[in-house]
Amino acid sequence: MANVTMTINGKQVSGEVESRTLLVEFLRDQQRLTGTHVGCDTSQCGACVVHVNGDSAKSCTMLAVQADGADVTTIEGLANGDDLHPMQAAFRENHGLQCGFCTPGMIMSAIDLVKNNADPSETEIREWLEGNICRCTGYHNIVKSIKAGAEAMRG
Amino acid sequence: MYEFEYVKPGSLDAAKSAIAGAEDGKLMAGGMTLIPTLKQRLASPSDVVDLGGLGDLAGIRKDGDSIVIGAMTRHADVAASADVKAAIPALADLAEGIGDPQVRNRGTIGGSIANNDPAADYPAALVALGATVRTTKRELAAEDFFTGMFETALEDDEIITEVVFPTAEKAAYAKFPNPASRYAIVGVFVAKGSSGVKVAVTGAGPAVFRVPEMETALSGNFSADALKGISVSADDLNSDIHAGADYRAHLVGVMAQRAVKAAG
Numbered sequence: 001m002a003n004v005t006m007t008i009n010g011k012q013v014s015g016e017v018e019s020r021t022l023l024v025e026f027l028r029d030q031q032r033l034t035g036t037h038v039g040c041d042t043s044q045c046g047a048c049v050v051h052v053n054g055d056s057a058k059s060c061t062m063l064a065v066q067a068d069g070a071d072v073t074t075i076e077g078l079a080n081g082d083d084l085h086p087m088q089a090a091f092r093e094n095h096g097l098q099c100g101f102c103t104p105g106m107i108m109s110a111i112d113l114v115k116n117n118a119d120p121s122e123t124e125i126r127e128w129l130e131g132n133i134c135r136c137t138g139y140h141n142i143v144k145s146i147k148a149g150a151e152a153m154r155g
Numbered sequence: 156m157y158e159f160e161y162v163k164p165g166s167l168d169a170a171k172s173a174i175a176g177a178e179d180g181k182l183m184a185g186g187m188t189l190i191p192t193l194k195q196r197l198a199s200p201s202d203v204v205d206l207g208g209l210g211d212l213a214g215i216r217k218d219g220d221s222i223v224i225g226a227m228t229r230h231a232d233v234a235a236s237a238d239v240k241a242a243i244p245a246l247a248d249l250a251e252g253i254g255d256p257q258v259r260n261r262g263t264i265g266g267s268i269a270n271n272d273p274a275a276d277y278p279a280a281l282v283a284l285g286a287t288v289r290t291t292k293r294e295l296a297a298e299d300f301f302t303g304m305f306e307t308a309l310e311d312d313e314i315i316t317e318v319v320f321p322t323a324e325k326a327a328y329a330k331f332p333n334p335a336s337r338y339a340i341v342g343v344f345v346a347k348g349s350s351g352v353k354v355a356v357t358g359a360g361p362a363v364f365r366v367p368e369m370e371t372a373l374s375g376n377f378s379a380d381a382l383k384g385i386s387v388s389a390d391d392l393n394s395d396i397h398a399g400a401d402y403r404a405h406l407v408g409v410m411a412q413r414a415v416k417a418a419g
Contacts, residue, residue: 057257
């Protein structure tokens with residue numbers, strides 16, 4: 001067992017983990033941050049995307065011990081009280097979800113895209129979503145949401 | 156996943172002793188292949204030595220006519236590097252096409268080449284550009300480094316430190332990706348440099364290989380037309396659920412022509 005300490009959504013947390021504990025297991029099972037989902041558990045679907053030191057990462061393909069000392073942001077860390085993050089608001093406004101299972105990963109991935117590319121084209125958004133799978137929507141409204149979210153984030 | 160000892164050394168020397176002292180140790184760079192492999196219980200190392208603490212191994216620098224990329228440099232950083240884009244744009248393009256953004260944010264060049272997946276992109280670039288792999292023990296030419304399917308010349312306790320890429324006059328990479336994984340079903344890297352024209356193929360065979368007949372044709376006439384009529388034998392190529400050997404052999408020709416066109 002190892003002790004890990006990391007900052008999650010601005011708050012420092014510690015916990016005992018096995019070497020093999022995945023970051024997503026630490027987040028969901030120990031920190032009870034269940035907004036980060038496990039879909040495929042094989043690094044393909046992107047439901048588990050969180051930010052590690054500012055970059056999007058699949059938390060099912062990271063060990064918790066690798067995140068020792070890191071700054072982690074999950075979907076729970078985006079809203080400011082009752083005020084949704086502009087990307088969350090854009091998904092709501094544009095019907096960017098149906099069942100909602102992929103949505104946390106979609107939003108975390110989308111925010112990382114906008115960090116790198118403030119005004120992404122539809123093609124760039126679709127290419128960026130390579131690692132996020134939605135089985136409901138056909139992506140159309142997700143792309144629309146991310147375009148609107150990017151615009152809102154530009155302010 | 157089976158449990159293992161996790162070690163995260165803070166220096167290259169500490170990493171060398173950790174891997175040398177482990178009973179059945181495994182080095183981990185970005186973990187993009189190793190962690191899924193462990194999850195499927197396809198590997199059960201006694202120790203995982205995480206190289207994530209070796210900041211000195213990450214970074215890109217120019218050295219004369221070469222670009223030197225540290226082993227722990229992530230694909231996203233190669234793709235975004237102004238130095239790489241200016242000197243070897245084909246290499247930045249290749250990095251941009253690996254996996255998905257989250258894989259590119261964690262996967263590294265050293266991890267990729269040490270794993271030598273037959274469908275990985277980087278081996279084609281290293282061989283076509285005539286790169287040199289520097290390790291804690293020696294320097295190896297790319298062609299001597301990749302020895303077979305998931306096999307390299309690396310010894311168990313040898314750690315890649317950096318890769319030296321000579322710049323090329325012309326270079327491009329064309330890949331036919333698996334639509335789900337983005338691994339290369341076939342990828343062809345074509346480069347015209349000071350040591351002549353090289354055509355390196357990944358995804359098609361057990362490991363990266365060159366196509367001498369194409370190289371000779373392109374040396375006389377660097378155009379896609381020069382490749383017409385040159386075929387690659389399907390005999391030693393891979394067949395799997397994604398593509399048969401005949402189809403892969405066909406794709407080698409198509410991707411090589413696309414790469415030559417893109418290289419201009």
